[in-house]
Every structure is written in structure tokens, then in C-alpha cells.
Amino acid sequence: MEFTSPEAQERYAALVRALPQVVVGLDFDGTLSPIVEDPTAARIHPEAAPVLRALAAEVRALAVVTGRPARQAIALGDLDEVGTALREAGTELYVFGQYGNERWSASRRRIVSPQPPHGLATFLRELPGVLREADAADAWVEEKGLAVAVHTRRLPEPGEAQRRLTAPLTALAERHDLAIEPGRHVLEVRAPGMHKGIAVRTVVEEVEAGGILFAGDDLGDLEAFEAVAELREEGLATLLVCSASEEQVALVERADVVVDGPDGVLELLRRLTADAAAARG
The missing domain is CATH 3.30.70 (Alpha-Beta Plaits)
Structure with a gap:
């Protein structure tokens, strides 16, 4: 885990202080799940579920924002089960599939989706x-x-x-x-007109969040990074996390924190949870 600047360290500290009002947004492939040659064989990191359950007690909501179809991400990540555990902790889990065109929540258990685009x-x-x-x-x-x-x-x-x-x-x-x-x-x-940045803004507005952490790994997460940067200008506590790899470095220069793939993402979330508990005394 590497902070990219002294300002990034200050943003992390501010996020910890605001954590009860924070949404944690996470990409799936390359962030929660290791990249594999066959995308249908991808699975959520085996340590992700307990890490997310522990974090749920500290934050306003969690959101998985992915290019995958929502149903596929839910199945590959066992997110139905994870969502049930988070609901028991009083925290909502959202899944925004296909870059935000589809959405699901642990409380409603129904995927809302538009028709396929013309053409x-x-x-x-x-x-x-x-x-x-x-x-x-x-x-x-x-x-x-x-x-x-x-x-x-x-x-x-x-x-x-x-x-x-x-x-x-x-x-x-x-x-x-x-x-x-x-x-x-x-x-x-x-279809044009929808991207992960819109999904990020949607969940922040719906839960009236006071902060947002977003972690992603490639160009499909660029709009989400841009949306978080805009929310920072609007006064929200924010943190941008790059799940880095040798294949893709596009997000590194925009990130506050650079970590080593899904293992590093989970290490960061564990630290965030521990620092929140320590801040409470």
C-alpha cells in the first residue's frame, strides 16, 4: 500500500474520520477478484467476504460497480450471501452491473435492467x-x-x-x-450515456453519503475516478484507490493510494476498518 502524496495521506485520515457517512465503491474484476484468462472462471477473493462484513459495521453502504452483468457478479462473488450478512450489520450492499445499466440491492433482491440497446x-x-x-x-x-x-x-x-x-x-x-x-x-x-461515474454519483446521492472511497483497476473505472474527484471539489471526503497491475497503469497517476491487486485492496480495507475502530477509542 503506497500513498501517492502527502495530500493523499491527509485524504485518508479525513475519510477515516467521516467513515460512518462513507460509501465504499469497488470494481469486481482486478479489484475484488483476481484477473483470470477465462472471465467465466473468475471468483471473488476468498478473503473478501469477511473483510467486507467487518467493514460494513463502519460505513454507510458498500457498492460493487462492475462491467459484468449484475446477475453474474452476484453469482461469482456470492454477493447475495454477503449482502445478507451486511444487512444484518445494518449496512446496504448495492450491485451496479454493466457499468450502471443494471442495479440490485441486498434489501430488494431484484435486478432492475433496461432493454438491450437498438443496434x-x-x-x-x-x-x-x-x-x-x-x-x-x-x-x-x-x-x-x-x-x-x-x-x-x-x-x-x-x-x-x-x-x-x-x-x-x-x-x-x-x-x-x-x-x-x-x-x-x-x-x-x-449503449452510450451510462458509465461507472453516474453509478457512483447515484449511490452517493441516494444514501446521502458524506464521503466516497472507490477502488478500480483499469480504464473502465476512469469515469468513476473522475466522479469522485468532482465530489471532492463539492466537499465530500474521498479516496481513490488503484488496484495496480503490470497490464494497466492508467489509474496510477490519478490515485491517492496504489495497492497490489485484490490482495492489496483487501489489506487497505482491513486497515481502514482497524483505523476506524481505533479512532473511536
Whole structure:
């Protein structure tokens, strides 16, 4: 765990003091769950559940904000069970899936979701031809209901394959009035107008939070980082945490704290819980 500046250390101390009014927002892949070659095989870190339960007693709410479909994140993270435990501690757990297009809470137990965007079905029909032309026919295409993710992790030189695909997939998405979101060896195509920053602001406003911590690992979390920075200017206690990796460094320069992957995220949350308890005396 590394603070990026003296100001970052001061922000951490202010967050500890405000913790009963704080929302803790967490990405899933690369933050709560280690990155794996097959995203369907991902699982929440085995130590995450007890860490989140302990933290729940100190904060206003917890929110998982992910690009995954909400139902998938709930299943892979055992978040239904975690949410029940958090509710017993008097704290709500929210899940914002597909960058905020879907939402679920432990109290309501129902996923609220819009219809798939117009143009997505046509995009899917035209996608194989674009992949062949970019010499990426073997990229794994994940249909997510409201979005389509093109994964290059299984291809030779996945970073180069992603760079090769970015321009043609962007052009195809724009022809169908869709947006493209780059991630760690993945390009996701979905409806424009929603992103993790909106989800962060939504939960902060709904619970009338006095602070927000957000932890993420890649470009899909950039809008959430920007939203937290704006909330800081509005007077909220904030902390930005980068779950760092060799694959993605885009968030490092924007973060207050840089940690080593999901292990480091949980170490930070443990410290936050302990420091809150110590502050109470």
C-alpha cells in the first residue's frame, strides 16, 4: 500500500474520520477478484467476504460497480450471501452491473435492467467479418445482454490484438449508435450515456453519503475516478484507490493510494476498518 502524496495521506485520515457517512465503491474484476484468462472462471477473493462484513459495521453502504452483468457478479462473488450478512450489520450492499445499466440491492433482491440497446443485434451479426479482417477471428466474443465484450486475452500478443481491433470496432459501434469501452485485454460495446461515474454519483446521492472511497483497476473505472474527484471539489471526503497491475497503469497517476491487486485492496480495507475502530477509542 503506497500513498501517492502527502495530500493523499491527509485524504485518508479525513475519510477515516467521516467513515460512518462513507460509501465504499469497488470494481469486481482486478479489484475484488483476481484477473483470470477465462472471465467465466473468475471468483471473488476468498478473503473478501469477511473483510467486507467487518467493514460494513463502519460505513454507510458498500457498492460493487462492475462491467459484468449484475446477475453474474452476484453469482461469482456470492454477493447475495454477503449482502445478507451486511444487512444484518445494518449496512446496504448495492450491485451496479454493466457499468450502471443494471442495479440490485441486498434489501430488494431484484435486478432492475433496461432493454438491450437498438443496434446491438446488428452489430453482433457484422462483428465476425470485422474480426476476420483484423486477423482476430479467434477473439472470444461475450454476449452480455446489454453489451458485447470482445476479449483478446486468449490471443497471441493480446495487447497488440486489442490495439489492432480498436479502430475497426469503434467504427462498427459508431455506425450503430453504440459506445466502446476499453479494458484489460477487452473492448466492450454498449449503449452510450451510462458509465461507472453516474453509478457512483447515484449511490452517493441516494444514501446521502458524506464521503466516497472507490477502488478500480483499469480504464473502465476512469469515469468513476473522475466522479469522485468532482465530489471532492463539492466537499465530500474521498479516496481513490488503484488496484495496480503490470497490464494497466492508467489509474496510477490519478490515485491517492496504489495497492497490489485484490490482495492489496483487501489489506487497505482491513486497515481502514482497524483505523476506524481505533479512532473511536
